[in-house]
Amino acid sequence: MNGVLRDRRFTVGLALVTTIAGLAIAAPLVTTGDPNTPGDIVATRFLGPLARDLHGSLHVLGTDRFGRDVWTRLVYGARISLMVGFLSVLLSVVVGIAIGGLSGWWRGWPSTLLLGLTDFALALPRIVLLLLLAALWQPSALLVVVFLGATGWMPVARLVHGEVRALAVRPFTDGARSLGLRPLRVLWRHILPNALTPVIVAAALGVGNAILLEAGLSYLGLGVQPPTPSWGNMIASGRDTLVNAPWVAAAPGVMLVLVMVGCTLLGDAVRDVLSRRSSVLGRP
């Protein structure tokens, strides 16, 4: 842990992610008004950044076509985007650990079958599946979580599979078995906790990716539906006003970049520390 804390990438990444998550949690405190109700359209639509409307309230990032404050929508949108990112990665990590753990633990045809399934799913073009799923079922934030989770578990399963395979031949596994523990208990209590470290890296990178994919789907109108703000559908709504109000589309994109940078830095830092530790301990 100490090694990670000394890494500047880790501190910067953590600061970025926690700041944005903190803003999202404290949304009602850092914003004014409701993100979804249109404002006084005639008086407050398309106000530029740092403009004051006729009622005297300040709009730090300006307003959109319905006179809604862009900063407010951005912060409430962070709730949706971060929640979709974290929950979908949680889902794919759970599924990935289950499939990777079992396929690494068992021998024989069930393992081959699960591994084959993983490799097959890994080769599918994810965006194509997502587009298909999102278009066929009525899109909503919850469904996007399920779809992202269902199409994102394969890298985790592959990682866990490899780790479990390597740990299954280590002496402590034989020790646990010779104590008479049931095989699944050995897997759950002794193997999986040791196999989880590389999953952290995959999860950190996965959150960024999931947020980006959700934004892409919502941009196409296949994800979170307006008026609920998500960064993707905010960019989509600013697409038609790039000439007279570029801030509407620019602001959510900057947030996406910040979150992605944060997740990538966290993932990079943890990965480097883990690989240093594993080379010190001489693990395979």
Place this chain on the structure above:
Amino acid sequence: MQRMLARRALSGIAVVAGVVTLTFLLLHAAPGDPAERLIGPTATPEQLAAGRHTLGLDRPLITQYGSWLARFVRGDWGTSFATGRPVRTMIGSAWPATVHLVVLSLLLSYGFGLVVGAVQAARHRRRLDTALSVATVTLVALPGFWLGLMLVTVFTYLLRVLPAFGAAGYDADYLSGWARFLDGARHLALPLATLTLIGVGAAARFVRGALLDALEQPFVTAARAKGITTTRVMVHHALRHALIPVVTLLGLSLPALFSGTVLVETVFAWPGVGRVLVEAVQARDYPVVMAATAISALLVVAGNLLADVAAGIVDPRLRAAEATATP
């Protein structure tokens, strides 16, 4: 080598077949009746039943799948619900546009990425390396569709120098020679720049990591000990070795690149498979969705196969291992 490629090709075919089957099943499991979509909301139950019969929807699923697959394999992809055009013509004119864009952006991003990554590895932990690392992480983090919109804002709306939409101007058919090429290049500029900017970030990160690993190898120390100049060690010894993981990662990143292309094509109205797919999906144009999905999977599989071939070219050990294994 050949045997490995044959195995990869077979599994690639299996993936395409799987994608096609999965798409077929998903389309059938999805709520909504294609017959109702075709006839419209005013359809009477009799009309609906007749429509279902014409579309073959009243037959068992497995029969539908069998007859659909037989027609699909023979190249009879039906006509689009939305445009009435044969699906084959739509896809046939779309896939070269996508390949054109993807190949050019790959070449450019790995060209620049090699240079940036090599400079970073040579200046490891110095200020230039840190600055370039910040730049590449930011580039990787950019959402393609947003970057595209921002480039359009700057270059089309503010500076008015580049066109934002399509692959050719309205008057392209009347242009010839140099003017026509220039028109194509101007339309290509923004989508290509979008994909390349993001690609450079990823490529430079791969190259930097692979080069740093390579520079720790004993053969690099040996080369340095012989008194070879740093540049020569870098280019002839380390970079050659670093290309192996880079090419492998290139293959692995192809699906992600294709994903990015789908959205970027939509932003720029680039007439490729991605845009056809997105439009078909939004209009629930089932025949086009099926064909575009199959072609997307085929393109990704073909790209991965090419990456395997490239890995064999840059890594002689892969060829040698196969040669000794086969009697």
